Amino acid sequence: MAQRTERADALRNREAVLAAADALFAASSSPHGVSMDDIAVAAGVGKGTLFRRFGDRAGLIGAVIASRLEPLQQAVREAQDAVGSSPRQRVLDLLDASLRFKIENRHLMSAAEEAGLSSPYRAEHYAWWHEILRAALEQVPGVPGADFTAHALLAAIRADLVAHLIDDQRMTPEALRAALAAYLDNVLGSRSDPAGTRNEA
Structure with missing residues (x-):
């Protein structure tokens, strides 16, 4: 019974930490503005609990990102399984979904890129985006490599670029999404795509 209670407490602590970290990064104007001490206080746990559960700041940030990404990843999988959109449109939809996630979570994602990881490209969430985008690109005729x-x-x-464009350059999210769509046309070669149109959701 004591072990079961301990597991329940550990789960509650984990959820409290993730929720606190998520809220703090969302409210912060800088990825450097949220410390492990801040998160511990907001979650009502000892700082040692954070390090035992998540290893370090990078591990905690990674866990927060994973919890935020889970519903989006499920939605992306379902959209990829749906019929009707062209391969080119699927690539645009994937990039747009990733961009919208980074716009909404740009301080959290910037913190991940600067959290002492040896490379952001080794992050689990990056590997997932890259693999699903690569697979979609392979279905677009004429895409080399x-x-x-x-x-x-x-x-x-990249999250730091997204944050710079929106927070420093005052670019609107809508303008940034439109710029990304135009950039994709340049990369893939602009041509008509009658099988799909851009989603505005």
């Missing part, structure tokens, strides 16, 4: 093209397109929506 889908693997590299996927990396290049994702580089165009």
Whole structure:
């Protein structure tokens, strides 16, 4: 019984930490503005609990991103399984979904890119986006090197660039999404795509 209670407490602590970290990063104007101390206080746990559960700041940020990404990843999988859209449109929809996620979570994602990881490209969420985008690009006629093209397109929506364009350059999210769609046309070669139109959701 004691072990079961301990597991329940640990689960509650984990959820409290993730919720606190999520809220703090969302409210912060800088990825550097949220410390482990801040998160511990907001979650009502000891700082040692954070390090035992998540290892370090990078591990905690990764866990928060994973929890935020889970419903989006499910929606993306379902959309990829749906029929009716062309391969080119699927690539645009994937990039647009990733961009919207980064716009909404740009401080959290910027923190991930600067959290002491050896490379943002080794992050689990990056590997997932790259793989699903690469697979979609392979279905677009005339795309050479889908693997590299996927990396290049994702580089165009790095979180630090998204934050700079929106927070410093005052670019609107709508303008940024339109710019990304135009950039994709340049990369893939602009041509008509009668099988799909851009989703505005």
